[in-house]
Amino acid sequence: MTTVLAIDQGTSGTKAIVVDADGAALAIAEETVRPRYLDGGGVEQDPAELLDSVLTAGRRAVRAAGRPIDAVALANQGETVLAWDPRTGEPLTPAIVWQDRRAESVCAELADHAELVARRTGLVLDSYFSAPKMAWLRRELTGEGVVTTTDTWLVHRLTGEFVTDVTTASRSLLLDLDTVAWDDELIGLFGLDGERLPRLVASDEIVGTTDAFGPGRVPVAGLIVDQQAALVAEGCLTPGTAKCTFGTGAFLLANTGETAVRSRGGLTTSVAWRTAGGTPYCVDGQVYTAASAIRWLTGLGFIDAASDLDTVAAADADGVLCVPALAGLAAPWWRPDATASFTGMTLSTGREHLVRAVLEGIAAQVAEVCRLVADDLGAPLTRLRADGGLTNSRTLMQAQADLAGLPVDVYPSGHATPLGAAALARMALDPGLGLADAVGDWTPSRVFEPRWSADRAEEFRTRWLRAAQLGLEER
Known part of the structure; x- marks a missing residue:
């Protein structure tokens, strides 16, 4: 029986859930995270609080489950960034949350390139996404260390690796949506030349091991953006199926299959997930x-x-x-x-x-x-x-x-995001397991x-x- 600790690190809290091979919850723990809302549209989080919430919630859930875990999965906020020291893992800045609007000036400067950005990335040139925040952070806070999304930092603290999954990267404005690779021209456009960017990984890839949640080292896999994780859990596995998550915001995603649709109506397109079975895309609002x-x-x-x-x-x-x-x-x-x-x-x-x-x-x-x-x-x-x-x-x-x-x-569970990440982690442990079987059926x-x-x-x-x-x- 495969037991997975799935962690959903979100805007206002971190949820950890231990699930068995059938996706049944054995234990759940939650820790509150308190963003700081600043004048001028700033929204920040304390990285130490983020890390502590992941470790505390995960350890509580494992203790409550009363059994060893076989893997750890992590779903993340997607567009929240920070600078940190890659030698020590110590944060150098607060985490700049996806809601933060202070990078609007960066986007305004690049307005003439909006069409290029949209065509290359499937996204809209907006401070909601990662790259403008990264550029703003470099201008205003520090030029030291590396600047990445929070998932890369958390995984580094857990495993020592320097990676991000392709769903998270597809929310950055730095990824070519069709080739699913970092784009040097876009990196230069945002003034991020020379930045060390993490290795891109699939959501069913084992990226390292950790002993942070109990004795012995276990694989870390199932890395994915929170909204795409919910898309997986709710079985939106074929083109035309859609879900909406009603959380801090409301996020609607629809599977478009292997076609990276460029929206005609102002929506955005991202990688839905990448597994050995392929790389479907999703359009979202x-x-x-x-x-x-x-x-x-x-x-x-x-x-x-x-x-x-x-x-x-x-x-x-x-x-x-x-x-x-x-x-x-x-x-x-x-x-x-x-x-x-x-x-x-x-x-x-x-x-x-x-x-x-x-x-x-x-x-x-x-x-x-x-x-x-x-x-x-x-x-x-x-x-x-x-x-x-x-x-x-x-x-x-x-x-x-x-x-x-x-x-x-x-959806019958309040835990769609971690359950989606857990399904992907099970695929990493069992390469012969298909996504539909990993997700299973559900009744509203x-x-x-x-x-x-x-x-x-x-x-x-x-x-x-x-x-x-x-x-x-x-x-």
Whole structure:
């Protein structure tokens, strides 16, 4: 029996789960990570806290499982970067989080190269991705050591190796999407000539060994970006299948097969995973504020916790619309300067209407991404698989089904990301194991069918897009 410790190192916490060969959870441990939100759009994390959260959560989970592990898998944030000393492993800067907007000046300087960047990488020239943050860090913080995404540093601390997987690299703006190799021209464009970049590895590759989580050394494998890990876990293994993770933000990914589609609608394309079975791609759209918008509501006292959403939210928003752009708008607008707004309020508007409007605003952005994904795929989505903490809100999930006009299948586990990484690690230990067998079958915990007519959904979309556009024009 293969037992894997799968670690999901995220924005607001680290989750460690020990799973058996069938993907059943034997133990789970979580550690909180607290980002620092700074003036000027800065978002940072303490690297020592990140590492401690990985070690502590992993060791707690292994102890609770009460059995030896055969491998360690790691899913990561994707676009969070730091500088560190490759000789000692010590961090030289804070971790600059994917939400950080301070590298916008780097992108502005390279605006004339946006088309080249998009064509070569499948991404949009935006400070959301790694390379602008790396360039900003080199300009503003330090020229010492190496500058990499956090996965490379964490794996180095665990194994001594200097690697990153190709899904993470495909989120950097430094990778040629078609050749899946570092691109010297792009590296030079961002002023990163001469930087030591990590070796690119597959997600089913054993990259080293570690003794950080118990006696004896075990292989480290299953390296992958968190969103792609969830795509794997939810069985989106064929072209046209899609999932949305409702976490700090909402992230919708759709499998496009072996074709690296260049989006016509402002979405991005990345490597979905690389295994011995091939290198499929995915198109994706991001909504920057989902659970973070709910935390904002909590901070204002509208609700006490996310668990209150369904009891507080009105059955109808009574004409109130919310564009919850509390951290800007991502795909397809790519307007980091966008701000949130409520419209349609009257003296009769209560907190229940505002809560409902925020949930519908999140769902409206995801629905717009669904429409654009369908355009890029050349065929409409038929279902949407969903995971993440906010899937516990029936109000949000029903709004999602209504506005997207799609059935929404809720993943039965709150641990899609680490389960996807664990499946890839099992493939590394057993090269004869296919991905579908490693993932296994699953049954939705709930299915939400659309209740709104197509006309009603389109009328809402028209009003909501008008509100979003008005906000952008006022900036």
